[in-house]
Amino acid sequence: MTETLTAAPTRQVVPTAARRRPSRVTAGGVARVVGLTLWLVVTLFPLYWIALTSFKSPGSINRWPLEYWPSEPSIDNYTDLFATSSFATFVGNSLVVALVAGATSTLIALLSAYVLARFEFRGKGAVLGAFLLTQMIPAFIALGPLYAMLADLGLVDTKPGLALVYVAMCIPFSTVMLRGFFENVPDSLEEAAMIDGCSRLGALFRVLVPVMVPGIVAAFIFNFVNCWNELFLSVVLMNSDANKTIPAALNGFISTFNIAWGPMSAAAVLTILPTMLLFALASRWIVEGLTAGAVKE
Amino acid sequence: MTATTFGSDGARAEQARARRARGGQARAPRERLRRKSFGRRHALTILGFLLPAIVFVCWFTYFPMLQGAHMAFRDWNLWDLTSTPWVGLANFATILSDPVFPVVAGNTAVWVVGSIVPQLVIGFLVALALWRRFRLRGLYQALVFYPWAVSGFLVGMLFRWMFNAEFGVVNDLLMKAGAIEAPLPWLAEPGLAMVAVIMANVWYGVTFFAIMILAALQSVPDEVLEAAAIDGAGTVRRLFSIVIPYIWTTLALTVLLRVIWTFNSPEIIYAMTGGGPAGRTHIITTWMIQYTQQGSYGLASAIGLAVMAVLFVFCAFYLMAMRRVNER
Numbered sequence: 001m002t003e004t005l006t007a008a009p010t011r012q013v014v015p016t017a018a019r020r021r022p023s024r025v026t027a028g029g030v031a032r033v034v035g036l037t038l039w040l041v042v043t044l045f046p047l048y049w050i051a052l053t054s055f056k057s058p059g060s061i062n063r064w065p066l067e068y069w070p071s072e073p074s075i076d077n078y079t080d081l082f083a084t085s086s087f088a089t090f091v092g093n094s095l096v097v098a099l100v101a102g103a104t105s106t107l108i109a110l111l112s113a114y115v116l117a118r119f120e121f122r123g124k125g126a127v128l129g130a131f132l133l134t135q136m137i138p139a140f141i142a143l144g145p146l147y148a149m150l151a152d153l154g155l156v157d158t159k160p161g162l163a164l165v166y167v168a169m170c171i172p173f174s175t176v177m178l179r180g181f182f183e184n185v186p187d188s189l190e191e192a193a194m195i196d197g198c199s200r201l202g203a204l205f206r207v208l209v210p211v212m213v214p215g216i217v218a219a220f221i222f223n224f225v226n227c228w229n230e231l232f233l234s235v236v237l238m239n240s241d242a243n244k245t246i247p248a249a250l251n252g253f254i255s256t257f258n259i260a261w262g263p264m265s266a267a268a269v270l271t272i273l274p275t276m277l278l279f280a281l282a283s284r285w286i287v288e289g290l291t292a293g294a295v296k297e
Numbered sequence: 298m299t300a301t302t303f304g305s306d307g308a309r310a311e312q313a314r315a316r317r318a319r320g321g322q323a324r325a326p327r328e329r330l331r332r333k334s335f336g337r338r339h340a341l342t343i344l345g346f347l348l349p350a351i352v353f354v355c356w357f358t359y360f361p362m363l364q365g366a367h368m369a370f371r372d373w374n375l376w377d378l379t380s381t382p383w384v385g386l387a388n389f390a391t392i393l394s395d396p397v398f399p400v401v402a403g404n405t406a407v408w409v410v411g412s413i414v415p416q417l418v419i420g421f422l423v424a425l426a427l428w429r430r431f432r433l434r435g436l437y438q439a440l441v442f443y444p445w446a447v448s449g450f451l452v453g454m455l456f457r458w459m460f461n462a463e464f465g466v467v468n469d470l471l472m473k474a475g476a477i478e479a480p481l482p483w484l485a486e487p488g489l490a491m492v493a494v495i496m497a498n499v500w501y502g503v504t505f506f507a508i509m510i511l512a513a514l515q516s517v518p519d520e521v522l523e524a525a526a527i528d529g530a531g532t533v534r535r536l537f538s539i540v541i542p543y544i545w546t547t548l549a550l551t552v553l554l555r556v557i558w559t560f561n562s563p564e565i566i567y568a569m570t571g572g573g574p575a576g577r578t579h580i581i582t583t584w585m586i587q588y589t590q591q592g593s594y595g596l597a598s599a600i601g602l603a604v605m606a607v608l609f610v611f612c613a614f615y616l617m618a619m620r621r622v623n624e625r
Binding site: 040046115131172225271 | 339340342343346347349350351353354356357358359360361362364365366368419422423426427435437438439440441442443444445446447448449450451452454455456457458459463464466469500503504508511512532554557558561564568571582585586589594597598600601602604605608609612
């Protein structure tokens, strides 16, 4: 720990102009590079391994010695996945549900985050407390009643039904995140707009939203990824092949005795890829969003 | 994530205010209240803006949760839904007297502590290493932060495959390194299965700590560190007397949030072992899944309520302890 830290504070005593000069090679600097490299390898390896498995020929997956690079690269696992399941439909369903629920929950969270950041009122602590409390509820306690409730509404095994539940699931965390963002934007902005005749809602969307794009994008990506990944609700609520989302389909792989690792790894790669790209593209905004938002909470 | 209301404008002012407010967290909000007396005049705006969020959370989270809680006091079984008599606390008694219960409770403690401590330590180190800007830092972050975008279930599947007894890469690498002579049945061996699922969870959770701590580190003012360095404070000294106290709130709350999520997230274990072998990796929430799958909704709900109660009490004590540390 000592070694790794050396690098950071020593920067502070170097005059600004000299900062860009290549620094001396120190024990701390070496430890830092080694540590970062090690962590990069550890982090990327599981992804590499599952991608590698997905491109091995079905016969070479279960064979010694293990191959660290495919000797007979093939896309059989992918064609197999699409031939034996409606995976393309599942991807489409997941995309629709995650986009709709992600956007709706971000919008709703934007409104609640705004008043929670800007006003003092009785019951504010209770609202925030109730949001925190949602994080403690195990998914399984609400599953049965939720199923019955959606059945009454005729929404079991429908995309709107799942999306409704996901919106509720995403609101608490994104509210807290966006609230931190609002607190970093001075009140004077929308006060000026309101003096100029904007309504509060108008000021929010015309003046505040444009300057908060990074935070809103970060919150949306969060919500999208959460909906894309959610397992138990999707397994219980979606059962027809026409409406199933990806997690429900993935769960099917472990309910059989012998897991078909070939198609499974292909499905895993296709599931991880979109969210991973989204995160990679927006990683700067996400760190920024958290710096402004959740961190201070 | 907590109900505390710290100030506004910028992380730095934020921290300063949080410090000033130490000793009484109520002070900061009250100051604000005096500064702009909103309130009754804007009651309609407040209500209107909050309403959609409250409606959704009540309708699709709290309402089903309360109904589920209700089942905990009834003999609610999938095999006979026509008769669900009120049984009071009998379900809780059944759970507590189950011989599996102490094992599950112990496993849960091992799972939470064994996951959070390494996540915190590695996450802290990664954040410290990323603190100073360097070329390609953006690229590095983009590559290293992706586990966060993967679902717990898929992380479990990835590691289940890597820990596979016959064709798992972990065994292969360990054998190549000469650490073991024959492949280990990671997920079937009682003593090893917990190690494997915790390793998967550590891998998964480091990112969250790294991002949160990195974000907090960036709010530590350079001047304070410079002053300390000029006064001759060494690296370790600066870490423990300046950096850690400065980001204390973030550290404590990140740990709290992770404890809640780790306690409450059965996905990795569900995917890797399903609680096996012989219940050795069952934590409280995978145990709950098992009861649900058996159709014993009453018992499952009783476990669910117990989970919430434990987390609630833990949160209350934790936040109280945090406040006390802040006061010092």
